[in-house]
């Protein structure tokens with residue numbers, strides 16, 4: 432089951448159809464690939480459910496967060512905030528390893544992640560020979 436949703440950029444006005452490949456929540460806002468502004472899910476009543484869909488390489492697709500992707504985000508976050516003036520993470524944890532282990536407890540496979548259609552077809556669709 433796929434759901435196709437309309438997102439609209441509040442900065443440049445671009446409309447984009449984004450595909451949800453799973454049952455589950457999707458973010459209210461995503462970044463705009465055209466101007467790097469913020470796109471919002473609009474016309475909720477026009478969300479369209481379909482059993483099968485043709486996905487182009489440059490479409491964007493919501494998938495569940497894999498643990499590898501989540502760990503990459505966690506490690507990046509720890510590196511950014513370790514000595515940050517905004518929130519110095521090194522005050523709360525003895526080591527980066529301890530911080531990473533603690534944040535990894537928040538992993539939830541239902542958390543949405545957005546990837547390209549190309550990536551989706553390469554990694555999520557069963558290969559038909």
Ligand SMILES: [Zn+2]
Pocket residue numbers: 440441442443444445463464465466467468469
């Ligand atoms: Zn935009």
